[in-house]
Amino acid sequence: MKSMANAILNLKERNIMQIRTAKIRLLILTGIGIFLTGCSISxxxxxxxxxxxxxxxxxxxxxxxxxxxxxQMQELRKHNDKYCSDLASKPENRVARDGYPNGVVNQAMFIRCMENRGTPTYESYASMQKKKHDEERRAKGKRVM
Structure with missing residues (x-):
């Protein structure tokens, strides 16, 4: 009988230890879950x-x-940048926008001026490359969106 009572006490102690570790794990997982919902990793x-x-x-x-x-190209770009900036920011070339009573600089005019003078901006160069790439794909018979 004594050995049976000892066996039952040992089982109860094991169950208590298992419940404690399960509670600690549950607490840790809940804490991580709450943290991740606050600032989602994705x-x-x-x-x-x-x-x-x-x-x-x-x-x-x-x-x-x-x-x-x-x-030489960098020097030409500086010269063209000054000329095109002055041209695009003249009062008669400004673009009307809400909240700007005097208008804003005409960016499209600036970009076209730079292209026409032989020094395209990076943005217009990237756009030209994309158009060229799309045309090549169309020529191969691929569908371009």
């Missing part, structure tokens, strides 16, 4: 991180584009 990764890395990549590509130009 929201952070898909939103903040992805946007930040895309911005960094775009800036790196832009810097590479401008740094790869010859010194």
């Amino acid at each position: 929201d952070w990764y898909n939103g903040y991180y992805a946007e930040r890395s895309a911005i960094k990549e775009g800036q790196k590509n832009r810097d590479n584009y401008y740094d790869s130009e010859s010194p």
Whole structure:
């Protein structure tokens, strides 16, 4: 009988220990769950991180584009930038926008001026490359959206 009573006490102690570890695990998992719902990993990764890395990549590509130009081209770009900026910011060329009584600089005119003078901006260069790529795909018979 004594051995049976000892066996029952041992089982109860084991059950109590198992319940304690289960409670601790449940508490830890609940804490992690509450933390993750507050700042979701997927929201952070898909939103903040992805946007930040895309911005960094775009800036790196832009810097590479401008740094790869010859010194003569860079000098011409400075001259054209000044001329086109002055042209696009003249009062008669400004674009009317709500909240800006004097209008804003005509960005489209600036970009066209830079292209016409032989120094396209990185943005217009990337756009031209995309158009060229789309035309090549169309010529191969592929569907382009």
